[in-house]
Amino acid sequence: xxxxxxxxxxxxxxxxxxxxxxxxxxxxxxxxxxxxxxxxxxxxxxxxxxxxxxxxxxxxxxxxxxxxxxxxxxxxxxxxxxxxxxxxxxxxxxxxxxxxxxxxxxxxxxxxxxxxxxxxxxxxxxxxxxxxxxxxxxxxxxxxxxxxxxxxxxxxxxxxxxxxxxxxxxxxxxxxxxxxxxxxxxxxxxxxxxxxxxxxxxxxxxxxxxxxxxxxxxxxxxxxxxxxxxxxxxxxxxxxxxxxxxxxxxxxxxxxxxxxxxxxxxxxxxxxxxxxxxxxxxxxxxxxxxxxxxxxxxxxxxxxxxxxxxxxxxxxxxxxxxxxxxxxxxxxxxxxxxxxxxxxxxxxxxxxxxxxxxxxxxxxxxxxxxxxxxxxxxxxxxxxxxxxxxxxxxxxxxxxxxxxxxxxxxxxxxxxxxxxxxxxxxxxxxxxxxxx
Amino acid sequence: xxxxxxxxxxxxxxxxxxxxxxxxxxxxxxxxxxxxxxxxxxxxxxxxxxxxxxxxxxxxxxxxxxxxxxxxxxxxxxxxxxxxxxxxxxxxxxxxxxxxxxxxxxxxxxxxxxxxxxxxxxxxxxxxxxxxxxxxxxxxxxxxxxxxxxxxxxxxxxxxxxxxxxxxxxxxxxxxxxxxxxxxxxxxxxxxxxxxxxxxxxxxxxxxxxxxxxxxxxxxxxxxxxxxxxxxxxxxxxxxxxxxxxxxxxxxxxxxxxxxxxxxxxxxxxxxxxxxxxxxxxxxxxxxxxxxxxxxxxxxxxxxxxxxxxxxxxxxxxxxxxxxxxxxxxxxxxxxxxxxxxxxxxxxxxxxxxxxxxxxxxxxxxxxxxxxxxxxxxxxxxxxxxxxxxxxxxxxxxxxxxxxxx
Numbered sequence: 001x002x003x004x005x006x007x008x009x010x011x012x013x014x015x016x017x018x019x020x021x022x023x024x025x026x027x028x029x030x031x032x033x034x035x036x037x038x039x040x041x042x043x044x045x046x047x048x049x050x051x052x053x054x055x056x057x058x059x060x061x062x063x064x065x066x067x068x069x070x071x072x073x074x075x076x077x078x079x080x081x082x083x084x085x086x087x088x089x090x091x092x093x094x095x096x097x098x099x100x101x102x103x104x105x106x107x108x109x110x111x112x113x114x115x116x117x118x119x120x121x122x123x124x125x126x127x128x129x130x131x132x133x134x135x136x137x138x139x140x141x142x143x144x145x146x147x148x149x150x151x152x153x154x155x156x157x158x159x160x161x162x163x164x165x166x167x168x169x170x171x172x173x174x175x176x177x178x179x180x181x182x183x184x185x186x187x188x189x190x191x192x193x194x195x196x197x198x199x200x201x202x203x204x205x206x207x208x209x210x211x212x213x214x215x216x217x218x219x220x221x222x223x224x225x226x227x228x229x230x231x232x233x234x235x236x237x238x239x240x241x242x243x244x245x246x247x248x249x250x251x252x253x254x255x256x257x258x259x260x261x262x263x264x265x266x267x268x269x270x271x272x273x274x275x276x277x278x279x280x281x282x283x284x285x286x287x288x289x290x291x292x293x294x295x296x297x298x299x300x301x302x303x304x305x306x307x308x309x310x311x312x313x314x315x316x317x318x319x320x321x322x323x324x325x326x327x328x329x330x331x332x333x334x335x336x337x338x339x340x341x342x343x344x345x346x347x348x349x350x351x352x353x354x355x356x357x358x359x360x361x362x363x364x365x366x367x368x369x370x371x372x373x374x375x376x377x378x379x380x381x382x383x384x385x386x387x388x389x390x391x392x393x394x395x396x397x398x399x400x401x402x403x404x405x406x407x408x409x410x411x412x413x414x415x416x417x418x419x420x421x422x423x424x425x426x427x428x429x430x431x432x433x434x435x436x
Numbered sequence: 437x438x439x440x441x442x443x444x445x446x447x448x449x450x451x452x453x454x455x456x457x458x459x460x461x462x463x464x465x466x467x468x469x470x471x472x473x474x475x476x477x478x479x480x481x482x483x484x485x486x487x488x489x490x491x492x493x494x495x496x497x498x499x500x501x502x503x504x505x506x507x508x509x510x511x512x513x514x515x516x517x518x519x520x521x522x523x524x525x526x527x528x529x530x531x532x533x534x535x536x537x538x539x540x541x542x543x544x545x546x547x548x549x550x551x552x553x554x555x556x557x558x559x560x561x562x563x564x565x566x567x568x569x570x571x572x573x574x575x576x577x578x579x580x581x582x583x584x585x586x587x588x589x590x591x592x593x594x595x596x597x598x599x600x601x602x603x604x605x606x607x608x609x610x611x612x613x614x615x616x617x618x619x620x621x622x623x624x625x626x627x628x629x630x631x632x633x634x635x636x637x638x639x640x641x642x643x644x645x646x647x648x649x650x651x652x653x654x655x656x657x658x659x660x661x662x663x664x665x666x667x668x669x670x671x672x673x674x675x676x677x678x679x680x681x682x683x684x685x686x687x688x689x690x691x692x693x694x695x696x697x698x699x700x701x702x703x704x705x706x707x708x709x710x711x712x713x714x715x716x717x718x719x720x721x722x723x724x725x726x727x728x729x730x731x732x733x734x735x736x737x738x739x740x741x742x743x744x745x746x747x748x749x750x751x752x753x754x755x756x757x758x759x760x761x762x763x764x765x766x767x768x769x770x771x772x773x774x775x776x777x778x779x780x781x782x783x784x785x786x787x788x789x790x791x792x793x794x795x796x797x798x799x800x801x802x803x804x805x806x807x808x809x810x811x812x813x814x815x816x817x818x819x820x821x822x823x824x825x826x827x828x829x830x831x832x833x834x835x836x837x838x839x840x841x842x
Contacts, residue, residue, distance in 0.1 A: 019738060022734050022738060026731045026734065026735070029727055029731065030731075033724065033727075066550055069552060106498070108498065108499040108697065110695065117690070117694070117697065118499055118695055118696070118697055119697060120498060120499070120697055180499075181501070234593070236625065237540060237541075237549075237593060237595065237624050237625020237626070237627070237628055238593050238625055238626075238627055238628075239593050240592045240593060241592060241593055241594045242592050243592075306798050306799065307713065307717050309798075310473070310794075310798065311717075311720060314466065314470060314721070314724055315724070317462065317465075317466045318466065318724055318727070318728050318731075320462060321459060321462045321463055321466065321728055321731060321732065322731055324455060324458050324459045324462060324735070325459060325731050325732070325734070325735035325738075327455055328452065328455040328456065328459065328735050328738060328739045329735065329738045329739070331451065331452060331455065331739075332452065332738055332739055332741075332742030333742075335742070335746070336742060336745065336746070387713075387716045388709075388712035388713060388716060389713060389716070419451065423451065
């Protein structure tokens with residue numbers, strides 16, 4: 001029977017080429033727009049560390065000495081930004097499986113060969129656990145040790161792409177590169193590493209998406225060598241910006257990895273106790289703390305740009321209009337065929353059979369719309385890759401979105417077909433036959 | 437024209453009629469909000485910025501050796517002055533719409549310093565000739581004199597040690613509403629105050645709308661003598677000379693210090709980069725609106741054609757008993773008008789609902805009322821145009837159809 005319905009549907013399409021083309025085009029446009037924006041949204045709201053994000057937490061305290069701002073408001077703006085003093089106190093307590101303090105900085109790298117010019121690279125100044133905690137794998141060598149941190153050793157980890165640029169991709173561990181006005185010894189070269197979103201960079205004044213960082217320096221060594229962090233928020237206009245370690249400024253963030261997500265309660269208690277102690281000392285005003293996990297944190301700081309979410313809503317609004325449009329056109333088509341339906345019914349087709357026939361027809365419109373939608377979505381993603389947004393280069397369709405496209409097209413067309421098919425199957429055969 | 441027969445005909449075609457109304461309502465709701473978003477972004481792009489945007493080029497110098505900074509920076513400025521066509525050159529800490537921003541809480545009295553309602557303003561620190569290099573537009577008072585530049589150093593807290601400031605008109609109105617700002621003290625923290633010597637026309641801040649910072653026109657200008665941290669070299673020239681001046685300027689600076697990193701761009705480039713996302717969003721919204729209206733129009737054409745086809749006999753009878761072609765045309769146009777009106781009415785309510793939702797979840801303001809009649813008219817026109825074709829076809833139905841069977 002299904003084959004027969006397919007045949008009938010094809011005949012009907014041939015009879016109303018323009019109308020059919022219009023339906024497929026409208027549905028294709030709606031599907032294309034929805035899938036394009038949905039692909040981008042899915043990419044933007046992805047999990048940067050899927051294998052362990054539930055065990056990664058962002059401890060948040062309110063470092064302000066006065067009580068004007070509600071802690072929750074501050075955290076949505078600053079995330080886990082805190083003062084150097086608080087971050088180092090919490091780091092040195094070592095109450096989590098792994099913990100690292102970090103800030104972003106633009107790092108000046110002097111040329112290896114004379115005649116070339118110096119250049120600035122995106123850098124992270126951090127502590128030793130960073131690489132293990134964030135699953136940054138090494139191509140050569142390894143990270144530095146806790147002793148290196150405390151001894152302010154001039155060691156550095158570089159990204160693979162910087163190693164390619166400076167050393168032609170060869171194992172450069174043990175070599176020196178000149179950073180600022182000092183020589184740093186390379187201890188490790190990373191494999192390609194660029195989690196998306198760049199969760200650790202959001203509160204530190206960095207971009208939310210895009211390329212990975214190039215240089216990783218021990219925080220305390222960088223501070224000693226006067227490397228300037230990218231985002232400094234001081235809450236006293238008299239803060240000494242040349243001694244940020246002790247200044248009343250928030251400019252570093254702390255991340256911790258717990259052995260199990262269920263340890264969060266214990267860590268939060270520790271954090272609360274610390275904040276209460278600091279309030280007692282008169283350093284901070286609020287004793288509230290928060291400990292969101294990685295995905296919770298990304299929601300809190302609203303890493304997904306508003307525009308991307310607005311575009312998705314808009315695209316689905318547009319798809320809805322396209323579906324209503326398809327309902328109207330399908331209905332017009334099927335009411336025009338009342339006589340044909342009357343004849344089929346009179347010859348013994350049941351209502352269910354007529355219903356099925358029209359649903360098959362809608363489904364075919366849907367599949368055609370899906371194919372067209374896929375083309376439009378690829379076009380849309382191509383256009384997005386040429387946009388100025390940070391995430392532009394990441395916009396590609398994956399297998400799951402490919403399947404979603406056809407599911408969406410089929411569901412949309414079947415929903416659109418319900419009403420016309422129902423109208424078709426309740427057509428009373430007798431009056432239609434009379435007028436033939 | 438009597439609309440009674442149209443209404444009773446529509447009552448017989450409830451479902452197709454309801455579909456047209458629904459489609460127009462959805463289109464109206466989406467159109468209102470999309471056009472509103474376009475308007476907001478275009479408004480952002482066209483915010484006033486009273487500097488000589490067409491004549492400014494910026495050369496940023498990074499990685500200056502602290503030991504020789506003073507002499508180096510003097511040499512850079514002299515080198516830039518020597519490029520033919522440069523009319524003014526100065527050092528700044530940051531540029532309007534640039535990606536380097538210094539911000540601070542300012543207040544009109546020492547007591548208000550810690551008040552959370554005190555405005556957050558952008559700090560622009562500029563060296564001698566800074567106002568001329570930017571092309572600031574003085575509204576009131578005076579610019580800085582040479583001593584004020586020379587006596588003001590950059591402190592360890594990155595604040596100028598001088599005691600004078602220029603504020604934008606918006607900041608002056610925010611700090612001293614309904615008063616003359618000249619001669620007033622502006623406080624930065626509990627220990628630093630600056631006397632307002634002049635008010636300039638509004639200049640945008642570096643991060644005009646990013647990061648939830650309040651007002652894009654709250655900026656203050658301080659005089660400062662050259663120091664590390666004040667590393668944007670701004671040169672002003674005729675617009676057509678900018679590309680050449682950038683090229684020659686960068687060459688000279690690179691020749692002076694092989695170890696620094698020099699990057700140059702015209703202000704036009706800074707502006708384009710800053711608003712690139714807003715602009716692409718605008719084009720995306722425009723595209724969606726156009727395609728959406730086209731889909732809606734084709735939907736109306738399709739359903740109306742179907743109607744015309746279905747009623748050929750009735751049309752023929754009306755024609756046979758004396759209706760003119762114009763009457764038939766009028767019938768379909770009026771019918772479309774009624775459906776559009778119903779759609780627009782529902783659409784307006786929907787548009788407001790969507791706007792309320794967006795206001796809760798995004799940084800959006802209330803939809804101004806005039807968007808509603810404007811998009812209503814747009815959809816009426818669209819509906820009339822879409823119905824025109826089918827209506828013409830209906831008018832061409834010959835009276836003889838009435839005599840035929842079926």
